[in-house]
Amino acid sequence: MHDPSKKMPGETAFAVVLVGLSGFLLWQAILISGFEALSSPGAFPMAAAFAMLVTSVAILIKTLRLRERMALRFFTDVAPPVILAMFAMMLGYALLLKPLGFLPTSLLFLTLSIFALRRRGLLWSFGVSLASLALVYVIFRLVFTVLMPSGLVPEGEILAWLGNLFSGGDTQ
Amino acid sequence: MTEALQFFLISWLDLKLLGLVALGTFAGIYVGAIPGLSVTMAVSILISFTFAWDVYPALCLMVGIYMGGVYGGSRTAILLNIPGAPSAIATALDGYPLAQKGQAGEAIGLSTVMSFVGGFIGIGVLAVAAPFVSEFALTFQPRDYMLLAILGILLVGSLSGESLLKGVFAGALGLLIGAVGLDPLTAEERFTFGMVELWGGISFIAVMIGLFGVSEALTQLHHIDKAAVKQTIGRIVPSWRAVGKYLPLSLQTSSIGVIIGALPGTGGDIAALMAYDHAKRVTKKPEVPFGEGAAEGLVAPETANNAAVGGAFIPMLTLGIPGDAVTAIIIGAMFIHGLNPGPMLMIEQPQMFWFITGALVLANIFMLIFGLTGIRLFTKIVEMPRAVLIPLILLLSIVGAYAVNNSITDVYWMLLFGAFGYLLKTYGYQVGPVILGVILSRLIDENWRRAIISEQEDLGRLFMGVLTSPLSLVLFGAVVFIFISQTPLWTGLRARFGTARARGDGV
Amino acid sequence: MKTLFTGALAALAFTAVPALAEYPEKEIQGIIQWGAGGSTDTVMRAVTPHAEEVLGGKVVMQNMTGGVGAIAVKFASAQDADGYTLLMGAENPLLYKVMGLGDIDYSSFVPVNVIARGVPILVANNDAPFDTLEEMVTYIQENPNEVKFGSTGPGGLPSVVTAMLQSEIELPVTAVPYDGDGPALTALQGGAIDVMPAVLGASIEAIKAGRIKPLALIDTQANEALPDVPPITEAYPAFETYLPWGPFFGVFVKEGTPDDVVAKLSEAYAAGVENADFQQLMDDRGFQVMNISGDEAQEFLDKWQSVTSWLVYDAGIAKASPEEFDIPRPE
Secondary structure, X not given: OOOOOOEOOOHHHHHHHHHHHHHHHHHHHHHHHOOOOOOOOOHHHHHHHHHHHHHHHHHHHHHHHOOOEOOOOHHHHHOXXXXXXXXXXXXXXXXXXXXXXXXXXXXXXXXXXXXXXXOOOHHHHHHHHHHHHHXXXXXXXXXXXXXXXXXXXXXXXXHHHHHHHHOOOOOO | OHHHXXXXXXXXXXXXXXXXXHHHHHHHHHHHHOOOXXXXXXHHHHHHHOOOOXXXXXXXXXXXXXXXXXXXXXXXXXHHOXXXXXXXXXXXXXXXXXXXXXXXXXXXXXXHHHHHHHHHXXXXXXXXXXXXXXXXXXXXXXXXXXXXXHHHHOOHHHHOOOOHHHXXXXXXXXXXXXXXXXXXXXXXXXXXXXXXXXXXXXXXXXXXXXXXXXXXXXXXXXXXXOOOOOOOOOOOOOOHHHHHHHHHHHHHHHHHHHHHHHOOOOOHHHHHHHHHHHHHHHOOOOOOOOOOOOOHHHHHHHHHHHHHHHHXXXXXXXXXXXXXXXXXXXXXXXXXXXXXXXXXXXXXOHHHHHHHHHHHHHHHHHHHHHHHOOHHHHHXXXXXXXXXXXXXXXXXXXXXXXXXXXXXXXXXXXXXXXXXXXXXXXXXXXXXXXXXXXXHHHHHHHHHHHHHHHOOOOHHHHHHHHHHOHHHHHXXXXXXXXXXXXXXXXXXXXXXXXXXXXHOOOO | OHHXXXXXXXXXXXXXXXXXXXXXXXXXXXXXXXXXXXXXXXXHHHHHHHHHHHHOOOEEEEEOOOHHHHHHHHHHHHOOOOOOEEEEEOOHHHHHHHHOOOOOOHHHEEEEEEEEEEOEEEEEEOOOOOOOHHXXXXXXXXXXXXXXXXXXXXXXXXXXXXXXXXXHXXXXXXXXXXXXXXHHHHHXXXXXXXXXXXXXXXXXXXXXXXXXXXXXXXXXXXXXXXOOOOEHHHHOHHHHHXXXXXOEEEEEEEOOOOHHHHHHHHHHHHHHHHXXXXXXXXXXXXXXXXXXXXXXXXXXXXHHHHHHHXXXXXXXXXXXXXXXXXXXXXX
């Protein structure tokens, strides 16, 4: 969708941000150990940041030279509401993961996003979410024992309790 | 010889062992396909799980998972543009465009058969030339690793897409991302801004999932109401003619895979990328351009990463030196099972070498079988409504990023790189060079410093070292050649001389 | 809010189901400080299943790497002191304070079991122009800075051993850093470095196969696993004051964990270490089993910290003086 001969909305701003980022990182790289030795921990980061700065400035100059603009608008074509909303949902998910726990947060996230994107009934979305979450839980938590934050649901206790039930309660 | 054959066939003749290899391979394909679940993780969990077992069944399961996992990464790379494992990054470059054209079935079929071919060549080298290759791998000095990594970073040229400048920027950014955290050599803080969470660096997998998975999912949101690409399942197994056609290329890329796999410190991910670059350079006239679904772009990385499996076992079985992260864990498992992997293993317990070789061949065969069945079902994933698929991809991305190191910080990084990757793609930057930079960052940084420290900070001595070692000289020559052939200088020169010669007179 | 919520919920759960009240009532999380496949990882994954049998619960082990292990230590110290998070680590945290890697070390934890100790050994590339420790010292003094010593960064075992050597002998060498003793030993075989201070366990197989040559054990007595290798004190008795010294592996819980929980864990791990298979594994790898807990373990940790902190400080590779953290100078 990107055409190098025309300017996208926000492209100049992005190029400016990258120049700023490169400059900042170069400054940080110099702070690591200065120019003390060829083998210093800062030598390689300085070289990489320098390359970033040079290329980003060249890119900015090239972008500024582009005269022709694309007939697009930033908030409809680059970052339309649906993308911003979805990203906000993910951010919310990441923030709530620790306090609420993996299971409730994921269920909420899946149900809401599927419902919003599909618009086919809340119950249907909930059902699909529940089924897929169950699968993810079995693979990651039970098979691969990845301990996701448990939050509100005392998963560990429930699993141990279930385990005891199945093993006939013969704990030593 | 008959004894070797006898050991080789242990896993083939015992139904239980046979079943375990099959199970391992099957599970491995799925472990490999899910981003965030890695073979490394699966094998280390298996250590506790198979603790009470005998060593043969435990190894069968691990070998199967390893082989299947390296292959499985290509699945999601082709279908969703999300490499399930780092070694499948290069596969996504041409595999995903094929899926978008409705040829996912063919792409998976071809990559499966080519993985099998590559895996087989890797094991072949392991069986025939293991001691030789491992001695060769040991001769690599820090300066050689440095040159090899520089050779790798020059791949930016073939991964940049429309603008070399943007590619170089992205590559340098990747190098810098790889340098974040406590410096592994001096424990100096780099770009940590005083945050302990950053001491461990930015998880490479989190960056990969963000740049590929999340940014792709966000891009897909543009077409949320468009119907999914209908997949036409025609011929899944490529014809003999096609396999024969790619055989010369796959032999070359498999050799790359074996050597890179056998080198301690480099693995299938670098091998696959280098093989991709090699294919791009030697394929003069691809039927479809690279990056738009070239078959060669699938053949090269898939043969190389599976060949690297056999390669990684070479130093492990002959010297007890792991060829990559997975073989490192298998060494740990062998210790726990009372074996002492090291240079004496081949002498004291030669059966282990042939047993593992046999199990690898078996796993390779199972990989082919399981890989070619169920393709129809797999391609259905792409045909799912986007409204369900995208939230699921996003959830998996979050869980996957978290699972790598049980860290919520990794999730934030993943999200950040997801958004950033989306913007990069929108403005015509490629995400490939970023990942390439992250993969190679430590290799270049550490070996550059080791090399220069070894020469007491003297550049002249380092240069002399390069010129007096045949291996370094070859690598240095390759770096110079590729660098010149990719820079505008060369194209300018060639254009001038080429046109001059064609016209027969001066300009 | 979170703690209030979960606290209330947990209280509810516990009163409702009293049968669950005995530790461990859920999975225990074992945080391994180093990566999969390393020595710490291998030891922990080998001993824990035996301990689980006595414990009657499951320990889910995870590798949490990065920051010379500091990330795992910080994580473990941020969890509740309820015995459901075990820190499985090596010796490094005891040097964090003087190395400027944060202010959390094992003093914020209670030792459950200090499992075993490794013996350092000096090994050399087969082509190196010396075969014994004395020859090496002479050669290095004649060719200053030409001999390359492998290192794993400041504070790592090779740097401490090198500092120890340099505190008694003049030894101008070039230290080439690697990110672990495995890669460094590989480099030693390939000739990228000449000498490596390593753990016996990591180098023993290569020594037995004759791929590298041992120079001296950094210990006061010879080791059963390699009876022909002389201890360093034979040639240089002055080192007796520092020895025995070596890396170790231990299981820890956060300070403030209820005593009965610590006791139960200690009992379980003590039994696990006693297991014959595990003992065999440790023997094969050249580790000295310690199996100590409680005050004895604490004493060992304190002494280790005091000796090593001052050693690295005197060698000039520490960032802060041990005095700042009230670490006494060893007598």
